Amino acid sequence: MLDICLLGTGGMMPLPYRALTSLMVRYNGSNILIDCGEGTQNQIRLQGWSFKNIDLLCITHFHADHISGLPGLLLTMGNAERTEPLTMIGPKGLAKVVNSLRVIAPELPFDIEFIELEEPESTFELLGLRINAYRVNHRVTCYGYSIELDRAGKFDAERARALGLPVQNWNLLQHGETVEFEGKTYTPDMVMGAPRKGLKLAYCTDTRPCDVIVKYAEDADLFICEGMYGEPDKIAKAKEHKHMTMQEACELSVRAKAKRLWLTHYSPATAKPKVFLDVLKSICPEVWICKDRTELELTFED
Numbered sequence: 001m002l003d004i005c006l007l008g009t010g011g012m013m014p015l016p017y018r019a020l021t022s023l024m025v026r027y028n029g030s031n032i033l034i035d036c037g038e039g040t041q042n043q044i045r046l047q048g049w050s051f052k053n054i055d056l057l058c059i060t061h062f063h064a065d066h067i068s069g070l071p072g073l074l075l076t077m078g079n080a081e082r083t084e085p086l087t088m089i090g091p092k093g094l095a096k097v098v099n100s101l102r103v104i105a106p107e108l109p110f111d112i113e114f115i116e117l118e119e120p121e122s123t124f125e126l127l128g129l130r131i132n133a134y135r136v137n138h139r140v141t142c143y144g145y146s147i148e149l150d151r152a153g154k155f156d157a158e159r160a161r162a163l164g165l166p167v168q169n170w171n172l173l174q175h176g177e178t179v180e181f182e183g184k185t186y187t188p189d190m191v192m193g194a195p196r197k198g199l200k201l202a203y204c205t206d207t208r209p210c211d212v213i214v215k216y217a218e219d220a221d222l223f224i225c226e227g228m229y230g231e232p233d234k235i236a237k238a239k240e241h242k243h244m245t246m247q248e249a250c251e252l253s254v255r256a257k258a259k260r261l262w263l264t265h266y267s268p269a270t271a272k273p274k275v276f277l278d279v280l281k282s283i284c285p286e287v288w289i290c291k292d293r294t295e296l297e298l299t300f301e302d
Contacts (some may be wrong), residue, residue: 002027002149002199002298004222006290007043011205011228011243011265012065019043019292020065021205021265023224025147028125030055034203035147040069041076044234046291056126058133059090060205061142062097070098071105074145078108085111088127089133091141121212122147134216136207138242144204146216151300152176153193160191190217199298202258205265208239209248217256221298227289228261230276234267246276250284261287262294 003026008019020022020037024044031054033040044051060066060279077086088094093141095114102108114233115124117133124131130148135141155174165186169179179186202217217223227246229238238245246263253261261284266273281287 001300002201003295004201004298005047005049005092005295006224006262006264007040007047007292008037008292009264009266009290010037010065011226011267013268014039015268017265017292018023020069021226022069023203024049025201027149028128029053030146031137032056032058032127032129032131034058035060035066035205036069036070036073037065041073043293047295050080051077052082055084055087057086057088058131058143058145059088060144061091061138061140062093063140063206066206067097067101071101074108075105076103077129077214078105078110082110085113087113087115089115089124089131089145090117092118092142132216134212136204136213137210138206138208139294144207144213144216145204146202146220147202148201149199151196151198152188153195155244156191156193160260165191197301199300201298202256206242207244208242209244209252213252214256217258220256220258222260222296223253223256223258223264224262224264225252225263227273228265228267228270230270230273230280246273246280247283250280250287253284253287262290264288264290 001194005023005024007022010018012021014020019039022037022040023034025032033054045145093117120135122133133143138145160170172179173188174189176188196280200220201222202220204213226244227249229241230246235245249263
């Protein structure tokens with residue numbers, strides 16, 4: 001199960017009714033934060049979620065609306081008596097940028113471990129999840145992220161009994177461990193069925209449409225994508241500034257066969273993005289025009 005909250009949905013600058021884009025994911029007692037624009041910690045507080053348990057922070061790129069809330073958040077985490085290390089993933093230069101911002105947050109009771117992205121695509125196994133980072137097409141180096149939670153096959157009790165394994169060994173095999181019993185070795189594949197469908201979340205902002213987004217959003221249970229502009233006459237502006245229109249995001253979601261699309265990162269000039277909903281649904285029926293702190297609990301199919 002993944003708990004997901006789109007903390008803010010604004011791009012470029014915060015508005016009284018719209019915070020800057022940031023996403024928080026909770027899984028198994030840990031929190032993952034993607035981007036940290038101005039006001040992110042206020043949105044976390046309004047949601048009623050915890051600062052202390054943020055164990056992974058992913059940065060898409062180094063524009064201020066995606067990172068300027070970081071010093072305040074780090075200080076708040078420190079004041080919450082956090083001592084465990086924080087892992088941060090982001091483009092090359094991440095340590096330099098974060099340490100520069102920390103001039104106003106110099107003393108923290110926890111270490112920061114940096115993972116700097118240099119390859120177009122990278123995969124990490126962290127917190128029991130698969131984290132994929134993929135470079136997109138913006139004016140500066142920018143990455144999208146996908147989060148995948150695998151699900152093992154069903155435990156076959158009849159096969160375990162047929163092997164003569166005592167019940168007390170079953171739990172170890174269910175959790176992927178090898179068991180030694182009466183001189184024989186038993187592995188999980190001997191008692192587990194084929195892997196079942198897991199969960200997948202894909203996230204990208206600040207980019208033109210590109211094939212790599214479709215690759216990592218393929219069959220996603222939830223695809224979160226920027227919809228900077230809704231007006232048809234803004235396509236030239238979107239191309240000039242390397243952003244995406246709502247219609248283009250819908251087209252990507254359809255290509256990726258994502259189950260649900262959440263739009264975010266609206267232009268400050270777009271006061272009422274829901275006026276475009278009927279047109280967007282004609283392209284992608286499962287599109288949502290999200291507002292701040294839209295949340296969802298992703299659960300396994302069965």
